[in-house]
Amino acid sequence: MWKYIVRRSLLAVPVLFVVSVISFSIMQLAPGDPAAILMGGEYIAIATEEEIADLRTALGLDVPPLFQYFNWITGFFVGELGNSIYTGVAVATMVSDRIEATASIVLYGIFVSIMLGLPMGIIAGWKMNTWIDRSVMIFAVFGFAIPGFWLALNLIYFFCVKLGWFPVFGFRSIVTDGPLEFLRYSTLPSLTLAVAFMALIARMTRSSLVEVLGEDYIRTARAKGLKESIMLRRHALKPAFMPVLTVIGLIFAAAVTGTVVTESVFAIPGMGRLFVKAVGDRDYPVIQGLMMIFATAYVFLNLIIDILYAYLDPRIRYS
């Protein structure tokens, strides 16, 4: 097991290196001198040549790109990602201020999708080719195709504008404002995130369970007169959950993409909205820092899932 963990971890090192290079060089893609653009564009001469040069020094852009990269990446290891060009606040502070909103929406959404998606998939797989199965599958096909922002707009229109059950936008912390306020504000955004994942989990669970139920040992279990519920619980569900585990891992990554849109629609002060704003402002340190953080989180998450998978299924360790 340890050998596998070490081998798998070493594989992540070059990936993280390339990730950092991509995150860093995004800025180099923009045409023109970033400092000049920030000072009002290349063609509008608002700032003097000296002011632009000063800004360039302040941003650390006066050294060759290779040194810039080196400074940036060494900063990353000590949690120092530079300051926002516009507000001057440290990127690390900005991120830590917004992590709670994003994390609570994502976790709430994934919780909802697992709690609803798993039972749906299990029932559909168990009652294959019945009307329950068909309706779950139709929901799955629809749910997977609905774009998050359109779903969000419809939910807002129906539940907020027409029925007035939920506030239209904003965020309340579960810690400082209490769970009730949190639920009032976060249920719609989380539901927006959850629908696609629910569909995915339901589908994956169903197909995986159908496959397991076709195995010989399930026929044996049924033949010896085991109750269906015990057969499911003891023999069918555990092996059926294996592929679902991978999907849940993928969902964490997809959730980040989902939050970008969801947080923008519901005006939630999270990392996704911060990123959209930074992109609009061309706030390079914030863009680079967030990209690096998201990608690193993804790499580590995948690492953990692979190790978990190897732990649950010994065959993987030795291949």
Next chain:
Amino acid sequence: MTTTRGYNIDEEAVRQAKGTWFRTREQFVRVLRKNPNLLIGLIILTFFLLLCGFAQFWERIDPLMLDPDDRLQGPNWKHWFGTDNAGRDIYSRTLHGGRVSLMVGFFVAVFTTLVGMTLGLISGYTPKIDIVLQRIMDSIMSFPTLLLALALVAMLGSSMWNVIGVISFVDTPRMVRIVRATVLTLREQMYIDAAKALGAPTWRILFVHLAPNTMAPVLVQATYVFALAILTEASLSFLGLGIPPENPSWGNILALGRTFLQQAFWISFFPGFLLTINVMAMNLVGDGLRDAFDPKMSRSV
């Protein structure tokens, strides 16, 4: 058999050609009958391709025409899908927007397939390149797709071709993975050894012997990429960084609809609904093709 010179050869060729045509058609019909999902998906897709592709024939009002007297009207006989804040007809704009969105999806699917197949074939066949290329693909996939696409479009500037290029870049690694995985299993096959023994150059083995056998998973993935690209484009435009607003696309009509959600929900409702139906139809086609190519799966999944 008559032996009239020349004549019977033509007849034979015609018969053969007819035979293959009938065989393929019969096979196609059989596949469709077994896969109602594929049929439904294809019908919906064809309908929208005709509707949006020839938008100028079905449109009732110029999609760019401003009509301040009719602004923010709900769906009615003159404006089937209502109008926006400038009195522009949402029905016409949705059809034209569909054309842009479908075009983005189509070109992304084509580029992703071309680049993904080339890289995947090379990567699967040559272990030395594979090690490096796979780490690069892994790192591109480590970024949340929409985030990477947002950053790239913002840096390169938003135009339709930039959006297509960026989404292709973001979606290619998965295609590379799929082609590579297929090549890894095919590499050990006897006919590849035979080709090598006959002295076939590497490019010939890759593109003549291996490429055709990866077509099934590639086609399935290309369908999913088509759907995914339309969604990504819509998300980008919705966030204001996709197709420039003077050119209607489903995403930027939706973005406008968000501003007027309380007064005029129809602005966002109709393009979003069409988007959902199209993405759903493409996923159905993808699933149907997958089942058709892999009959073992179709019975259970």
